[in-house]
Amino acid sequence: MSDDLDDIQAIFFEECAEGLATAEAGLSAMADGDVSAGVIAGVFRAVHSIKGGAGAFGHAALTAFSHRFENVLDEVRAGRIAPTPGVTRVMLTAFDVLADHVAAAQGTSPLPADAAVAAALDQVLADRGVAEAAPVPAAPAPAPVAVVEDDPFGFEPVTASVEPFDPFGFEPVTVTLDLLDDARPVVADAPLPWTVTFVPSDAALANGGEPMLIVRELEMLGGTITGVDLSRLPSLRDLEPEHAYLGWTISVPGTVEESAIGECFDFVAPESIVDIVREISSDMASTGVPVVPPVAVAPVPAPVPVPVALAEVPTLIATPIAAAPVPPMPVAVAPVAPPPPVRPAPVRVDEAEVQRTHEVAAQTIRVDLTKLDMLLNLVGELVIRGSILADRLSPKDQERVELPQLSRLTREIQDTVMSLRAQPIKQAFSRVPRMLRDLSAETGKQVTLETTGETTEVDKGVIEKIGDPLTHMIRNAVDHGIESPEKRLAAGKPAQGTIKLSAEQKGARIFVRVADDGGGIDRARVRAKAVEKGIVAPDAVLTDEEIDQLICAPGFSTAETISNISGRGVGMDVVRSNVEALGGRVEIASTPGKGTTFTMVLPLTLAILEGMIVRLAGQRFVLPLANVIETVQPEPGQVRPTTTTGEVIELRGNYLPVRRLTRTFGFADNDARTPEESLVIIVESETAGHVGLMVDTIDDRREVVIKSLDQNLHPIRGLGGATILGDGSIALILDIEALVGPSAPLNRYPQKGLAA
Incomplete structure (x- = not known):
């Protein structure tokens, strides 16, 4: 239990x-x-x-x-x-x-x-609210003159409050009267309690309701049980465990709003009886005089005085107030009409409406995410077994055992599981407006937020892990990117800066961008700080892209002082490490005086992709098929060198850059292979457009299960993970964007390739 x-x-x-x-x-x-x-x-x-x-x-x-x-x-x-x-x-x-x-x-x-x-x-x-600005204090008014006289007939004293007046301006004199009518409404000192009668339906327990939870909620409001109705309780022999037999009478303090009491019964079972009424005091019950509970009234301007001649109230003022003649005095009297007592009808729930609600609720179910992860892993194992069968069976045997149909069903199962895990990225974006508002208040900078692509669906695991990177990127944009209003106005910009937060899906990748229209990255300052901290050598030759990437180095910060926002050098380092742990990467584009854009390139799914098996120096790699445009067998002279390391391929009158992956991964022994002996695969990338990747051969096209390098080894730029092929061997999955982008690794492993 x-x-x-x-x-x-x-x-x-x-x-x-x-x-x-x-x-x-x-x-x-x-x-x-x-x-x-x-x-x-x-x-x-x-x-x-x-x-x-x-x-x-x-x-x-x-x-x-x-x-x-x-x-x-x-x-x-x-x-x-x-x-x-x-x-x-x-x-x-x-x-x-x-x-x-x-x-x-x-x-x-x-x-x-x-x-x-x-x-x-x-x-x-x-x-009844919050004062937005302190009101200007009014000049203190002269103290009113109070005249109190005992009534000769034994009634309660009469009090007259008279405010001095300007004899030349003829301002009115206000007299406040206490009514002496014995039949006037009695104002209670405190609101009378509520009497709540609650009789759950017979089927309350059978429908999953628990009446005692409602009773306890009323007790939390300060209520006390004053009576229990046992009239429906049968003998022990006829007692049904799923039936409700009791009813309760509960007294709730009058200070509790009636709406708050009613909300305790929002999910009450059908045919239950709920009755909420004000209690009647014993005095009122005996006299029949209505009770007017006190009402909290917001301060209002003084009522418009009603002129009453002094002669009309001779019994109210027994002695003259002043020797001078007194002009007619207005009397402000607020007659109170006692409202008739209202007894709300018992609240009964429409059984048909409840049934419709139950039908809608039955269409959804909560599932632990670990169960979906387990199911996804099983689908991955099923894909691996399909690859093994495809390697071991001849094409004729594959048709005989309907292996293509099995692969199709496996793919549909995988798509369904992924759709269960997919969530709109709005969940990650929802905290940004509040965070941005707090940062604006703390820095004194005026920033507005524009969001697009909030409905883009991403794997649940990705959404959970991009929260910290997104937070650091927003904080960095406000603190380092957006200038102060004075600097923006001096630069000819509007005083209010803009941060654009967007998400979009392209192929098998999700692009999340944080762009600001601030001053851009001060590359000279970044380089100087990097040299000061020993991150780079003083004589190092760095491109603009490499300098931009320095801000993601561990411990790097250009902040002069440590504040609640930045200065400790852990912000952008967290962004890069967390994103790379997901099999993604961080791209930075900055234009001085115009602003900076940070892009998180994330995998759409963390599970399965369709890939092309290619060979490089005898080793097999997986190239995601979503990026492939076409494959070309170069003819003599079609691939031409441009620099000592660069080559292009002429394709239908256009020249596209070519990257030799053997050179990229340091397979130097195989670098002498001619283009005519190789294949060029034309791929499409977000940052570099169409690029040719030179490989040795293409082995197959296959669905593969992605295994994270972060969990089994460590992230390597240019590689998006690893997989197990049908023969049990391991193949590395290529990250196209990282290979062909502006900061792609060239000759990163110059000695012995990946083994180094």
Whole structure:
């Protein structure tokens, strides 16, 4: 039973993560000015769900804080508190504390100190908002003259408050009266409690409901059980375990909003009875005099005075106030009409609507990601076994055992599993607006964010691992890229900088870009810092691309002082190491005075790709088929040298650059092979366009399972991983973009190739 509870609680924390993401996106939208009802309702529902689940699992601190937070959101949702920037700032701070409470409930962090934020939330409720600017204090008014006289008939004293007036300006004199009518409404000192009657339906337990969870949630609001209805309880012989027989009467403090009580019954079972009414005091019950509960009213301007001649109130002022004649005095009297008592009808749930909801919910199911990983690994093993059969069987035998059909079914299974793991990259982008807002406030820089491609789907494992790189790239763009408003204006730019965050899929790769319109990379300063830190030799000859890549070196930073944003030299190093661990790479393009673009090139899937098996100096490599355009057998003179290391191929009147992969990987003994004895594979890349790769031969076309080099060896630029071929041998998978890009490795392994 304990294991089942742990499993259910794990699902609750997954829902918390989804709710926090929804709440953060909504609050960020509110901070940007979108205060539509749908956005506010989305934040409210997210916090309400977290509160309900926390109460069910006994996380008292999380429940208490989320309830406070929910109270403010409920008032904002109802329009009783305006979602001003001040209120939104308080709620954003409360969100941070709520996330810390969720982490504390999971046991991954200590319990946060929430007293200050809780007090701020209470203050928002009390003041019905947050003052955006301190009001100008008014000049102190003269103290009013109070005249108190005992009534000769034994009634309570009458108090008249008279404010001095300007005899030349004829300002009115305001008299505040205490009514002496004995039949006036009685104002209670505190709101009367609520009486909640809850009778769950017979089928509540059978439908998966738990009435006691609702009762406990009401108790968390301060409610107490005042009665239990046992009239439906049968004899022990007729007792059905899946039936609900009890009903409860619960008294809830009057300070609790009725909407907060009603929300406890959001998921109540069909045909349940819920009755929420104000209690009636014994005095009122006996006299029949209506009770007017006190209402919290925001400060309003003074009411327009109603002129009343002094002669009309002779019994109110027994002695003259001043010798001078007194002009007519206005009297401000606010008559209170007692509202008729309203008894809400019992809340009954539409059974058909609940059934439709259950049908929709039944179409989805939560699956642990490790189970999907296991399934994906099994599909990979199935692909390997298919390769083994393809190597060992003749084409005729392959047709006889329907191996092509088996390969097709395997591919469909793999695509289905990958679609289960695919998630929109918006999950990784959702935290950027809030982070950018905080960075702008901390640096004093004005930055706006533009996002595109948020619906691009990426493997779940990729999304989880690009969070840190994305954070460091955004921080770097704000701190080092975007200039201060003064510098931007002096350079003829708008004071507000722009960061563009985008994602797109091209072939088997995902390109995530962070581009700013700042000052670009100061390459002279970067080089000087690299020399100072001993990263490069003083006499080293570096291209612009190589200097740009220096900012990703461990411990490198151009910040003069260490701050909360940068200065420790761990930012871009984390970006490159994390991205390369995924089998991707980081590209940097910068134009002085124009800005810088960081691109994370990530694999679309971490599992299976369709590749071409090629040979280099007797070793087999896998070239991703998604990049291949065509294959050319060069004729004499078709491949021509341009420099000592560069060659081009003439193809239909165009000249394309050619790279000898034997030279790239250091197979020097095979470098004397002529182009006519080789094959040139024309591939397409994002950064270099069409490029020819010279290989020895092509062996086969095959689906291969990608194995990470980071887990089994270490990342190597130009290689995207490894795979196991049908004969059990290992082949390395080529990374086309890294091989043909501007900073592609040339003669990186000059002595003994990859073995070195």
